[in-house]
Each structure stands twice: as structure tokens, then as C-alpha cells.
Amino acid sequence: MARLSSADRRAVLVRAALRVIDRDGVYRATTRAIVAEAEMSLASFHYVFRSRDEMLGELFAFVVRREEEATLAALSSSVSIRQAVRSGLQAYFDLLAAHPEREQALQELIQYALRTPELAALPGAQYRRYVHSAQTMLEHGAELTGVRWAIPIEQLSGVLVAFTDGLTMSWLANRDDSAAAALMEFAADAIAAQSVPARSIPASDPPREQPQ
Amino acid sequence: MARLSSADRRAVLVRAALRVIDRDGVYRATTRAIVAEAEMSLASFHYVFRSRDEMLGELFAFVVRREEEATLAALSSSVSIRQAVRSGLQAYFDLLAAHPEREQALQELIQYALRTPELAALPGAQYRRYVHSAQTMLEHGAELTGVRWAIPIEQLSGVLVAFTDGLTMSWLANRDDSAAAALMEFAADAIAAQSVPARSIPASDPPREQPQ
DNA sequence: GATCGACTGGGTCAGGCGACCAAGACGTCT
DNA sequence: AGACGTCTTGGTCGCCTGACCCAGTCGATC
Numbered sequence: 001m002a003r004l005s006s007a008d009r010r011a012v013l014v015r016a017a018l019r020v021i022d023r024d025g026v027y028r029a030t031t032r033a034i035v036a037e038a039e040m041s042l043a044s045f046h047y048v049f050r051s052r053d054e055m056l057g058e059l060f061a062f063v064v065r066r067e068e069e070a071t072l073a074a075l076s077s078s079v080s081i082r083q084a085v086r087s088g089l090q091a092y093f094d095l096l097a098a099h100p101e102r103e104q105a106l107q108e109l110i111q112y113a114l115r116t117p118e119l120a121a122l123p124g125a126q127y128r129r130y131v132h133s134a135q136t137m138l139e140h141g142a143e144l145t146g147v148r149w150a151i152p153i154e155q156l157s158g159v160l161v162a163f164t165d166g167l168t169m170s171w172l173a174n175r176d177d178s179a180a181a182a183l184m185e186f187a188a189d190a191i192a193a194q195s196v197p198a199r200s201i202p203a204s205d206p207p208r209e210q211p212q
Numbered sequence: 213m214a215r216l217s218s219a220d221r222r223a224v225l226v227r228a229a230l231r232v233i234d235r236d237g238v239y240r241a242t243t244r245a246i247v248a249e250a251e252m253s254l255a256s257f258h259y260v261f262r263s264r265d266e267m268l269g270e271l272f273a274f275v276v277r278r279e280e281e282a283t284l285a286a287l288s289s290s291v292s293i294r295q296a297v298r299s300g301l302q303a304y305f306d307l308l309a310a311h312p313e314r315e316q317a318l319q320e321l322i323q324y325a326l327r328t329p330e331l332a333a334l335p336g337a338q339y340r341r342y343v344h345s346a347q348t349m350l351e352h353g354a355e356l357t358g359v360r361w362a363i364p365i366e367q368l369s370g371v372l373v374a375f376t377d378g379l380t381m382s383w384l385a386n387r388d389d390s391a392a393a394a395l396m397e398f399a400a401d402a403i404a405a406q407s408v409p410a411r412s413i414p415a416s417d418p419p420r421e422q423p424q
Numbered sequence: 425g426a427t428c429g430a431c432t433g434g435g436t437c438a439g440g441c442g443a444c445c446a447a448g449a450c451g452t453c454t
Numbered sequence: 455a456g457a458c459g460t461c462t463t464g465g466t467c468g469c470c471t472g473a474c475c476c477a478g479t480c481g482a483t484c
Contacts (some may be wrong), residue, residue, distance in 0.1 A: 001461080003449095003450065003451080004459095004461080004462085005460095005461090006461090009461095010356065024327075025323075025327045027239055027327070028439065030440080030442085031441080031442060031443085032440080032441080032442090038414075040463095041461070041463050041464075042442095042443095042463085042464090043444085043445090043461070043463055044461085044462065044463080045443095045464095046442085046443060046444070046460075047463095047481075050443095051442075051443080052227065052442065052443095053442095056468075061478060067225050078411045103233055104323070107319070107323060108323050108463090110385070111237075111316070111320050111323060112239075113320060114316065115236075115237045115239070116385070123384075123385045123431095124385050124386045124387075125385050126385070127382060127385040128386065155391075155394045155395075155398070156384065158391050158394065158395055159394075159395060161378070161382065162374075162375065162378025162379060162381070162382055163377075163378060164372075164378075165377060165378040165381040165382065166373070166374025166375060166376075166377040166378040167374060169374070169377040169381070170339060170370065170373065170374055171323070172341035173324070173336050173338070174336045174339050174340065175336075179367075179370050182367045182370065182371075183367075183371060185372055186367070186371050186402075190398075190402040190405075193402075193405075202268055206234065215430085215431060215432080215479095215481080216431085217430095217431095218430095219433090220430095242470080242471065242472080243471080243472060243473085244470085244471080244472090252432085252433090253432065253433040253434075254433080254434090254472095254473095255432070255433055255434080255435095255473095255474080255475090256432065256433075257472095257473095258472085258473065258474070259431070260475095261433075263472075263473080264471095264472065264473095359437085392473065425484105426484090427456105427482105427483085427484080428481105428483090428484105429480105429481100429482095429483105430479105430480085430481085430482100431459075431466085431478105431479080431480075431481100432477105432478080432479070433476105433477095433478085433479100434475105434476100434477095434478100435474105435475090435476095435477105436473105436474085436475080437460105437470100437472105437473085437474080437475095438457100438471105438473095439470105439471085439472095439476105440469105440470085440472105441467100441468105441469080441470075441471085442467105442469090443464090443466105443467085443468095443469105444465105444466085444467080445464105445466085445467095446463100446465095447463085447464095447465105447470105448461105448462080448463080448464100449460105449461080449462070449463090449471085450459105450461075450484090451458105451459095451460080451461095452457100452458090452459090452460100452461085453458085453459100453466095454455105454456090454457080454458095
């Protein structure tokens, strides 16, 4: 094995671990399986990571970052807000359908983190990031299509995330593409129904805050 | 340990395993942990189950049956269909909030089954049962409150299940009760919006107009 | 009360696990 | 060239796992 800095080796191991988890599941991602995937010795693992859980914590952070970037890149220009929401959902679904093992791995990682005291706080933080990403997309979409939201944006973001979670769960369980499409249509309708035409140009509009 | 028939011992072990999984997770539900919980010897386990996976298959079937009974018992009499859907969601949420470890265990079991070739078909079947339960509730609720559904009932059932999945995921991750309530309000609105007044009583009655 | 099949449980096996150590290899700076 | 700190590695430790064996116990039946 070539000589690597600790930081580089950590990154290599995290990516190898992710491949093992995608393929075989969190449970089978043992230190030995990971170093075999990365083609390095077992001792190298514990040279750069104090423990397997420390590596999983870094892996979790990596996955969250990657997921966040992917969702934010899905902003498309659409004429109507319904179409914008619908194509945003489609972009997510395409990602899910192309890499189901990746989403499944993510679900397993969340479960694992919830069971591990040192990592138990991570899923909550990850969820807040998702909601925040959803909020950004909804705000951006509304701005681009000239509407504003009739209900608090935080609430609507939660709804959107719930829809994607439900979409993920159901599709992973039964792989029914048409049922998924129907769900996305429904979600786009339900969310777009909460939009009203923007009254004025945002800059000079006074009432910014909107209590519950 | 008292003498038990194989069938009884299997049932005792499945329930003990379920307690261990609720408390510690699927991963830590080893044969030794299970027999300790059930207060019997390790050999008794392999006397009635050929392997740990065989026991988990039986456990999965047990959980699905229990879950199904719980959801179907939640039918309440309401004046409006929106209220019926809302209270149905609330009944599910109360169950979730009272026994979060049970829902978490269920999610873990689904993940485990998906990773185990012999059990991989079970989550899909379980999901279809859920959708079927949701359909029964929606049909029953519509009948009780004098409405019919404007879109195919199969599609709407899928939406309802997706909402409960999304609700489960988000609440397990951040335990935010008010966000959950907001999501349920939204879901009740969105689903009730798909109802229209029933025009007639199906069986033999002549067509009769029934406003609202 | 003898027999026989069903049931019980202590003990053991090989294998996989996370973690660790001590010795060697390498690059770099003096 | 020599010395030093960083990196690499094979080997090993104690522990836990699922599975299994076999001697022993129990209770129904004859």
C-alpha cells in the first residue's frame, strides 16, 4: 500500500466502507470487510480510526453532505409551481430508482445511529438539514414562478420531506413505479394548492414574519 | 424451565426476541440474549428452531399480524371525513408516541428482511397489507360520513400510507410533536379534499341527492 | 412400575469480531 | 550518511457468535 496521510486514508476507508454498506449492509460492514474492499491491512484501519464507530460517525457526516448537495442541485426552471415541485420530486425519485441500495444504506445508517449513544443525535440533525434543503427549494421555486406560500414555509417543508420519505419507503418495499408516480402527482397537487400569487415585489413587502 | 410443547416454546421465544429487539435492536438480538430474556437454555432454542433466521421469519409474521390488528381497530365514528382521517392519523401517532421502540424495531426488521434472501419478499407483502388496511379505513370512513372518493381508492390508500411512513420517520428522528401535528393536519386536509358527497346509496335505493 | 419418545441443559466447537502491539519500511531533515 | 518521526504490516489477544452433541430428566402410555 502506498503511503498516505491520515486524512487521505480516512477518506479512502470511508468510501470503501460505503461501498461495502451499499452492497452488504451496515451489519456486515466489519473492519475486515472494509479494509479488504480498500485493499489495505487491518492495522491501517486502527491507525487512523480509534474505533469502528468513529469511522461510522465520519461516514455519516459524509453521506449527509453528499445527499444535501444532490438535492440542492435539482432545482429546475419551471413555468408553474406545481410543475416545479413535481419535477423536483421526479429528480429525487430518479436518484432513488438509479441507486436504491444507496437509499437503503442510508436508512440502515439512521437506524444504526439511533441505536448508538454517541451517534444518536446525528439523525435528528440530518433531518433538520433535509427540511432546510426542502425549504430552500420551496422558496426558490416560489420566487421563480411568482407565487408565495399561504402556510408557514417550515410546515410545508416538513410535508415535502414526509412525502419523499413515504415515497422512499413504499418504493423500496414494492418497487412499484406507477404507484410512485401517482404519489408524486398527489404530492405536487397538495403542495401547489398551498400557493397563492405573489402580491408584490418581495423587496419592499413589509410583513416578513408570520407567526404560526 | 417447565416442559413446553414446541409450538408454545416457539411462541415464548418469539415474544422474548421481540422484547430484546425493542430494547436493544435486531443486531443485538443474539440467540443468547433471547434465551436469557426467556429464561431458558441455549439448547432449547435450537431444539425448536433450526436457526436464528427461521425464528426471525416467524417473528416477522407475528409482528405484521399484530400491526394489522392495531390499525384496523382504530376506526372511529366522526361527523366529517376530514375529522375521521385526522383522528385515524392521531390514533396511529398515539401508538407511535407511546411505543417508539416498537416502530423503530419494525423499521429495523424491514431492513434486515430486505438484506436476507429468504426473507426479502416479506416487506413487500407487509406493505401491501398496510395499503389494504388503509383502503379499508378510507372506504369505511367514507361510508360512515356519506362521501365517496373522487380518485381511485388504491391511489389514495398509497398516499395515506406514505403520510404515516413520513410521519414515523420524521418523528423518530426529531421527536417534534408539533411538527407531527402540523403534518397530520395537512394530510387530513389533502386527503379529505379528494372526497365528494355520495350521490346515492349503492344497494337498492333510488338516486337521491345528498348535499355536503 | 417399566418403557419409550419428547423434552431439557451443560458443555463444546470453529469461526468471526474489534482492538492492539511491536517490529519493520519509508521519507525527510540535519 | 545518520537520525528521527511518520506510516505500514503480520501476528495475536480475548470475546462473542450460531450451531450442535449427548447425557440426563420428565411424563404419558401400556
